Amino acid sequence: MMDLNTVKERAGPREFSPADDLPREYREAATRMIEFHANSEIMGAYLERPFIRQSPSIDRKLAFSAKVQDEIGHGQLLYRAAESLGVKTREEMLDDLANGDGKFLNCFHYPLKSWVEVPMISFFVDGAAMRRQATLRRTSWEPYAHAMDKVCFEEGFHVKHGEDILKELMTGSRKEQQMTQDAFEEWWPRIIQFFGPTDDKSTHHDFAAAVGLKQQSNDDLRNAFLDQYIPKARKYGLEIPDEPRIRERDDGTYAVEEDDLDWDEFFTIAKNEYEPGLGQINGRKQAQEAVDWVRETIEADAPTAGGHEPQAAD
Amino acid sequence: MATPDFSDPEELSARERQALECLIKRLADDEFVLAERYTEWQVRAPTLESDLALANNAQDELGHARLWYDVLGDLGYTERELVYEREPAEFRHSTLVELPFEEGDWADAVLRSYLYDVAEELRLEALEDSSSPTIANRVAKIQQEEGYHREHAQNWLERLAEGESGSGEGHERLQAVLDRLFPHALTIFESCAPPRGANDANDASGDEPRAAGSDVEADIVDFGLRTATLEELGEEWLAIVVPYLESLGLDVPESGQTGDGEFEFEVTQEMLPPERGRDGTHTDAWVDLYDDFTHTYRELGRSEPTKIMDTPE
Amino acid sequence: MIWEVFRQAKTGEYHTHCGNVHAPDREMAKQFAAIQHGRRKPTNSLWVVPRHEIGEIDAEDVSFGGTTDKSYRWATAYNTTGSDAREVVESEDEQATAEKQQGDD
Numbered sequence: 001m002m003d004l005n006t007v008k009e010r011a012g013p014r015e016f017s018p019a020d021d022l023p024r025e026y027r028e029a030a031t032r033m034i035e036f037h038a039n040s041e042i043m044g045a046y047l048e049r050p051f052i053r054q055s056p057s058i059d060r061k062l063a064f065s066a067k068v069q070d071e072i073g074h075g076q077l078l079y080r081a082a083e084s085l086g087v088k089t090r091e092e093m094l095d096d097l098a099n100g101d102g103k104f105l106n107c108f109h110y111p112l113k114s115w116v117e118v119p120m121i122s123f124f125v126d127g128a129a130m131r132r133q134a135t136l137r138r139t140s141w142e143p144y145a146h147a148m149d150k151v152c153f154e155e156g157f158h159v160k161h162g163e164d165i166l167k168e169l170m171t172g173s174r175k176e177q178q179m180t181q182d183a184f185e186e187w188w189p190r191i192i193q194f195f196g197p198t199d200d201k202s203t204h205h206d207f208a209a210a211v212g213l214k215q216q217s218n219d220d221l222r223n224a225f226l227d228q229y230i231p232k233a234r235k236y237g238l239e240i241p242d243e244p245r246i247r248e249r250d251d252g253t254y255a256v257e258e259d260d261l262d263w264d265e266f267f268t269i270a271k272n273e274y275e276p277g278l279g280q281i282n283g284r285k286q287a288q289e290a291v292d293w294v295r296e297t298i299e300a301d302a303p304t305a306g307g308h309e310p311q312a313a314d
Numbered sequence: 315m316a317t318p319d320f321s322d323p324e325e326l327s328a329r330e331r332q333a334l335e336c337l338i339k340r341l342a343d344d345e346f347v348l349a350e351r352y353t354e355w356q357v358r359a360p361t362l363e364s365d366l367a368l369a370n371n372a373q374d375e376l377g378h379a380r381l382w383y384d385v386l387g388d389l390g391y392t393e394r395e396l397v398y399e400r401e402p403a404e405f406r407h408s409t410l411v412e413l414p415f416e417e418g419d420w421a422d423a424v425l426r427s428y429l430y431d432v433a434e435e436l437r438l439e440a441l442e443d444s445s446s447p448t449i450a451n452r453v454a455k456i457q458q459e460e461g462y463h464r465e466h467a468q469n470w471l472e473r474l475a476e477g478e479s480g481s482g483e484g485h486e487r488l489q490a491v492l493d494r495l496f497p498h499a500l501t502i503f504e505s506c507a508p509p510r511g512a513n514d515a516n517d518a519s520g521d522e523p524r525a526a527g528s529d530v531e532a533d534i535v536d537f538g539l540r541t542a543t544l545e546e547l548g549e550e551w552l553a554i555v556v557p558y559l560e561s562l563g564l565d566v567p568e569s570g571q572t573g574d575g576e577f578e579f580e581v582t583q584e585m586l587p588p589e590r591g592r593d594g595t596h597t598d599a600w601v602d603l604y605d606d607f608t609h610t611y612r613e614l615g616r617s618e619p620t621k622i623m624d625t626p627e
Numbered sequence: 628m629i630w631e632v633f634r635q636a637k638t639g640e641y642h643t644h645c646g647n648v649h650a651p652d653r654e655m656a657k658q659f660a661a662i663q664h665g666r667r668k669p670t671n672s673l674w675v676v677p678r679h680e681i682g683e684i685d686a687e688d689v690s691f692g693g694t695t696d697k698s699y700r701w702a703t704a705y706n707t708t709g710s711d712a713r714e715v716v717e718s719e720d721e722q723a724t725a726e727k728q729q730g731d732d
Contacts, residue, residue, distance in 0.1 A: 013639060014640075015638060015639065042357070045356070049356050052356060056398070056610045056616050056619060056620060057619030058346075058383075058397065059623055060619075060620050062373055062377065062380075062700075063700065063704075065356065065369055066369075066373060076362040079362070114613065115610040130715060131714060134713075134717070142639050152714065152717070152718055156702040156716075156718025156721070156722055159711075159715050160702040160715065160719065161699075164706075179614075228712045235709045287418075290358075290418025291359065291418045293483050294360035294418075294474070297473065373693075374695070378695065454694075455694040455695050456694075459695060622704055623696050
């Protein structure tokens with residue numbers, strides 16, 4: 001088995017594959033990270049799916065259905081990338097998610113009540129996710145990087161669609177503009193928290209960076225996001241809330257006053273203990289259990305392919 | 315009677331317009347409402363892969379609805395009038411497509427899809443040589459997508475029905491769903507009522523659904539818009555679905571089969587559910603569904619549904 | 628027995644189909660593939676898969692990507708304002724290429 005020092009020395013983009021005999025620490029860290037990512041795709045889709053129906057036109061409905069479909073597709077890719085580490089099966093990960101043990105992004109714990117909130121997820125949160133995902137094409141776990149190739153290919157549609165919804169709302173009636181501004185104020189701090197706490201408060205960062213799983217720090221990602229999306233928000237006529245305070249440095253980068261953000265809520269969410277989010281976790285659990293019988297039916301009769309030990313793939 | 319020329323919508327007589335409208339509304343409404351129901355399975359299907367496949371079918375059906383509604387654009391109708399601001403009682407879809415799914419009832423999703431897709435295939439075949447060039451031109455594109463739907467439904471049906479070797483739950487569930495859905499599937503072949511007030515200019519009350527019009531159904535065939543009657547389509551449908559479902563070990567209620575192995579299609583009042591869809595009567599579930607899909611449009615006080623794509627050619 | 632062979636040229640790249648070998652079992656297939664398909668072209672890894680285990684669905688069986696207008700699922704359908712993030716632009720470019728290739732069929 002490869003020892004940890006060798007892993008750290010070799011840790012370059014797409015360096016490790018299922019053919020490598022990697023130490024437990026690497027496999028577990030990578031599983032935790034990719035499982036979190038996969039779970040987030042599923043819970044994001046769960047949050048958005050009522051708006052397929054509530055889309056205000058047939059074209060929007062088509063686009064929304066396609067977007068939610070893509071998110072499930074990303075979940076499929078990511079659970080495979082996670083499974084290929086040999087720590088947990090997809091079924092175990094989905095069961096953990098149902099039981100409230102699986103972790104996922106803070107933003108997807110908040111209920112989504114109205115169409116005006118949709119671009120908060122599908123433009124800003126997706127934009128933030130895409131920023132991070134673009135860097136993960138260089139992660140050291142090859143199947144994860146391969147999944148990111150496909151995810152990044154599709155994700156541009158999501159962000160553009162979300163932006164188009166925002167644009168329509170902000171060029172719509174005064175009522176629509178006001179409702180959208182209100183939604184933005186409610187969501188803005190959560191969106192900034194997407195990137196998590198500053199690096200020195202982040203527990204898993206050091207190891208994930210050292211073994212090449214994570215390619216950019218929370219702070220750098222947050223900066224790059226603000227750099228791009230603050231001007232966008234302003235362009236559409238959204239006012240950036242006074243809090244959290246954001247300082248523009250001389251070099252054009254931003255610094256967020258972290259104490260202005262509600263980290264108690266953030267860490268309550270991180271433990272899956274935020275009350276409104278539990279409704280979403282449990283709602284999905286119920287839906288998953290309701291179709292247990294189908295999986296049991298098709299799996300009972302499924303032939304086991306080949307009859308060999310499963311080989312590395314992806 | 316000479317076949318009228320449907321190539322110029324401006325030149326249509328009132329009867330011709332009504333026949334075209336009546337034919338297209340049921341096609342479009344069926345696809346639209348079925349798609350609405352299919353999307354309920356998104357993020358809820360048995361596996362991630364089956365989730366993607368059903369979402370595909372939902373988008374296909376919605377795309378077909380969009381194409382059919384657009385045919386009525388030639389008569390001056392817009393999406394606003396046809397969907398987002400149409401009264402729920404003015405929709406003409408079969409009750410088969412509006413029924414809600416019980417949570418986890420995947421047997422319903424695949425059986426409903428099968429019952430519908432077979433009817434859809436037959437209906438499209440009967441439109442291939444439609445006297446309306448717009449209809450005839452759109453059929454082929456739609457048919458290519460429907461092939462996947464039917465195979466998808468059959469693949470699932472066969473796997474669920476085989477479940478006898480295990481718990482037998484799949485088989486039991488399919489039978490229960492078949493008993494529930496079959497009467498509603500028969501409404502696919504019911505006559506359509508014309509829009510409120512269409513028969514009587516003095517009737518502004520419009521409280522009651524119009525009587526299903528046999529005249530307009532005859533016109534649809536006489537004008538060459540569709541080359542088969544509803545009775546013929548129904549008969550062909552039974553000749554396909556009954557033997558197939560029986561081959562899966564299912565009992566088909568009221569199969570319409572006569573002694574000599576031929577299928578005589580005769581729908582009696584007793585075979586049909588209280589609401590028929592085609593005549594404007596709908597189940598309560600339809601009103602809830604309607605309220606939900608028009609929710610944002612109403613909440614934001616919109617007056618125009620958003621377009622993303624170009625008008626179909 | 629025929630085995631299909633997939634080659635990965637360098638670490639991190641994709642395994643792509645490169646040919647096949649006749650071999651009585653998996654071990655022999657790997658040995659033969661290493662020489663037949665790995666001796667000249669740059670190779671980091673090979674996969675061998677029994678040919679009879681491969682299922683195929685082709686353009687005659689299904690219209691991939693559909694036949695009706697699906698432009699709603701492409702970034703290129705949306706006109707937004709101002710400059711986009713680098714990664715969004717990249718994705719849109721990749722989509723424009725794929726969409727064009729689909730249309731060329």
